[in-house]
Amino acid sequence: MFLKYGCCTALIGIIIALYFLPSPIDPEPFIFEKPPPALVGPLLVNQKLKRGQRVFEGVLKGPESFTADETGNLYTGTVDGKLWRIRDGQLFFITQMGQNLSECGIPDYEPLCGRPHGIRMDRDGHLIVADSYFGIYQVHPQTGEKTLLLSSEEGVDGVPFKFLNGLELSRNGTIYFTDSSNKWGRRHHRLEVIETNHRGRLLEYNPVTGRARTLLDGLYMANGIALSPRQDYLLIAETSICRILRYWLTGSKSGIKEVFMDNLPGYPDNIRISNTGTYRIGIATVRFPGLFPPFLDAIGPYPALKRFIAKVIPLSMYSALLRKHGLFLEVSDGGEILESFHDPDGSVTWATSDVYEHKGKLYLGSTDLPFLVVMN
Structure with a gap:
């Protein structure tokens, strides 16, 4: 009897202690107005991502974004703060973006080692x-x-950067980039997603004048960006609320933002334009309909x-709770989903960050997975 009473007392004490324990986040309420889209038509689950092959397994951890030069070299950055060139x-x-330590690759050491994202x-x-x-860099590739x-x-407008993420270059050399949060660093990005506060920004840097300015603020985890073929607008992924915005750079709508896509079937990461003018959107984590609403929706x-x-x-523990379903989308310039590419059990890949087309192949990035996936 005393043992039972003592257990109840201890349990009540633990609950009270947890209640008064400070929380690391200060969230706002956010309601997804619609349930996730049905997996029909172009979203029908398929096996297309299983055509991909893993390369550099155990060597490249989190090749998040890609670019290439005119001679065919491919470039990427990894979670241990390193930049790499891939050829043949x-x-x-x-190079190493920060300090080259043996502990690089461990989240707690990212502020020392660096973490290249957009490239x-x-x-x-x-x-x-x-x-x-650390900031925006110019790096000699050799x-x-x-x-x-x-x-x-230094940041912009008196606000330091906490989580630089997406990057895009215009033909005139202007650098567009996103700061996902003015509160959380990259290693705490899951707290940023759960908190669902609008602390992200879209920014612009002029390399000639050395001046930077804020184009948009109040964004929900501003992430990947892509310029349109005519470079008259930018697309911006708002990861934490499964939405993509369009921000007009020129024309009668210059300076105006509008919703390009909403209620996506997952949390968007990078956006890349294809050789045919469509957009490919990497999905970091899927958000599928089911018997119960998705966790973050609920x-x-x-x-x-x-x-x-x-x-x-x-x-x-958060990674263990995520569904390992690989997915990326191909969409039109009107925001219509044209095709989806799935790996339903994640046997080849999941948590897709980037889908980059290069020399007839697609290179699929990730934030943390220890390999690169290549599709013909």
């Missing part, structure tokens, strides 16, 4: 890299020499529940 099936180390090739043959922690163009500490309206979850579930 071989891998060549270019593009400029007109002069240099790599432009958005490092999530020597690895780095030039800091804009530091995260907890979205309840900030108190979000705070409690963030207190009791360690960040290392």
Whole structure:
């Protein structure tokens, strides 16, 4: 009897302690107005991603984004802070964005080692890299020499960068990029998604004048961006709310944002234009209809529940809760889904960050997976 009473008392004490324990997040309510789209028509589940093959397994961890030069070299950055060149099936180390430590690749060391996210090739043959922690860099692709163009500490408009992410270059050299959050760093991106606060920005940097400015703020985890073929607008992924915006750069709508796609079947990451003018959207995690609503849909309206979850579930556990279903979408310039590519059991890949077309092949990136997937 005393043992039973003591157990109940202890349990009540634990609950009270958890209730008063500070939560790392301060969420706002967010309601997904529609259930996830039905998996019919162009979204019908298929096996197309299973045509891909893993390469550099165990060597490249989290090749998140890609670019290429005129001679056929492919470039990417990985979660350990390194930049790589890929040529004829071989891998060549270019440089380390931060300190080259044996612990690089462990999340707690990312602020020291760096984490290259968006990567593009400029007109002069240099790599432009958005490092999530340090800033925007110009990097010589052969020597690895780095030039800091804009530091995260400096930021823009008096607000430092916390999580630099997407990157795009215009034909005139203008650099467009996103800062996913002014609160959370990349290694805490799952807290940013759960918190669902609008702390992201779309920004612009002029390499001639050295000036930067904010184009849009108040974005929900601003992530991948892509310029239209005419470069008259940008697409911006708002990852945490499964939406893509269009921001007009020229014309009568210049400076106006509008919804390009909403209620996506997953959380969008990078957006890349194909050789035929369509857009390919990497899906980091699927959001599928079922007997119960998706987890983030269900907890979205309840900030108190979000705070409690963030207190009791360690960040290392979140990956185990995610469904391993690989997916990317191909969409028209009107925001219509034309085709979807699935790996239903994730046996080849899942958590797709980027879909880059290069020399007749598709290169599929990821945030953390220890391989690169290539599709003919």
